[in-house]
Amino acid sequence: xxxxxxxxxxxxxxxxxxxxxxxxxxxxxxxxxxxxxxxxxxxxxxxxxxxxxxxxxxxxxxxxxxxxxxxxxxxxxxxxxxxxxxxxxxxxxxxxxxxxxxxxxxxxxxxxxxxxxxxxxxxxxxxxxxxxxxxxxxxxxxxxxxxxxxxxxxxxxxxxxxxxxxxxxxxxxxxxxxxxxxxxxxxxxxxxxxxxxxxxxxxxxxxxxxxxxxxxxxxxxxxxxxxxxxxxxxxxxxxxxxxxxxxx
Numbered sequence: 665x666x667x668x669x670x671x672x673x674x675x676x677x678x679x680x681x682x683x684x685x686x687x688x689x690x691x692x693x694x695x696x697x698x699x700x701x702x703x704x705x706x707x708x709x710x711x712x713x714x715x716x717x718x719x720x721x722x723x724x725x726x727x728x729x730x731x732x733x734x735x736x737x738x739x740x741x742x743x744x745x746x747x748x749x750x751x752x753x754x755x756x757x758x759x760x761x762x763x764x765x766x767x768x769x770x771x772x773x774x775x776x777x778x779x780x781x782x783x784x785x786x787x788x789x790x791x792x793x794x795x796x797x798x799x800x801x802x803x804x805x806x807x808x809x810x811x812x813x814x815x816x817x818x819x820x821x822x823x824x825x826x827x828x829x830x831x832x833x834x835x836x837x838x839x840x841x842x843x844x845x846x847x848x849x850x851x852x853x854x855x856x857x858x859x860x861x862x863x864x865x866x867x868x869x870x871x872x873x874x875x876x877x878x879x880x881x882x883x884x885x886x887x888x889x890x891x892x893x894x895x896x897x898x899x900x901x902x903x904x905x906x907x908x909x910x911x912x
Contacts, residue, residue, distance in 0.1 A: 665689050665719045665748070666738030670699035670712075677708055687725060689715040719748040725755045732756075734763045741865065743817045745825075749833045756911045762835065766826065768842070768903040769863065773806040773819035780808040797885045800876055805866035818863055823905040835909035843904045851896030854886070 667673055667688035677684055690696050696714045703709040715724050719735065719742050733752045742748050752762050779799040799808070807813045814820045823842045830838055852860075858870035867875075873882045892898055 665722075665733065665735040665752075666691075667699055668695055670702055672734060672736055673699075673712065674703070674706065674708055677711055682711075685711045685713070687713045687715055687730065689717045689719075689722065689725070691716065691718045718742070720744050720751060721747075722751040722755055727754045728757045730755050730757065731760050732763065733760070736765050737767055739764060739826075740766050740769070740818050740863070745817070745821060746829050746832065749829045749835075753833045753835065753911055758911060760911045761908060762830070762911075763906075763908045764826070765904055765906045767863070768821075768823055768905055769806070770813070770819050770822055771901070771903070772862065773808075773813050773816070776802045776806045776808045777810060777813060779803075793884075794888050797877070797881060797888070801869060801872055801885070804872045804876060805862055818865065823903075823907075826905055826907050830907065830909045834912070836912045837910040838907070839909070840905060840907045843906065845902045847900050847902075849893075849896055849898040849900045852893055854890050854893060857893045 667690045670688055673686040673688045676686055688696065688699055690699070693716050696716055700709065700712070700714050703712045715722075717724055719738060733756055739745050739748055749762075756762070776799065779795065779802065783795060783799055802808075807816045807819060823840055827838060827840050858873070859868050861868045873885065877885060
């Protein structure tokens with residue numbers, strides 16, 4: 665599911681040998697066309713089937729027809745995650761397995777929510793000069809209210825919710841590992857940092873500055889942030905949940 669350029673699917677064909685076949689599904693026709701072209705170029709096309717479908721509706725794939733269902737950083741962008749897990753369960757054979765890996769971004773959003781609460785609490789005369797600008801940047805990439813956080817598919821779940829979803833569908837032998845990496849950001853050129861976004865649905869900083877900041881605010885923001893970006897060493901935290909389960 666969410667096959668993208670086929671990286672996981674093609675690697676599976678390499679690992680498990682010529683008796684293996686894969687179904688690559690993706691909601692994007694252009695990505696499927698790209699993956700299919702790569703499969704033809706590498707000679708893997710006869711062992712691949714390409715299906716344009718959202719994770720919540722895999723009706724083009726027969727029930728109880730696959731051995732393993734896998735997704736990598738896909739469900740984070742699916743609004744109805746329980747529906748996706750029901751589809752995973754349906755297409756799997758008895759004894760079949762799911763393997764997913766999803767980023768957990770709720771804490772990033774909670775930080776932005778806290779920034780907004782602080783801004784709302786303080787009068788304009790008692791705010792740090794940088795806080796409104798930092799909030800405007802981050803609020804363009806993550807929801808900044810509790811209600812918006814619960815509506816956004818990238819932030820309305822935790823690793824515990826993933827376990828709950830697979831339990832409710834009927835999976836067994838559920839195993840989840842939450843990998844948290846706390847590190848230091850490497851030094852980046854400012855121009856490079858401007859093009860980075862924290863997830864595919866978030867605009868990059870360059871677009872945010874152009875669309876939401878005045879020219880004077882852009883200068884102030886760069887003066888505040890650029891030294892830390894180019895110096896490196898800012899604390900960073902990445903959270904990824906790895907879950908496997910079996911259909912009885």
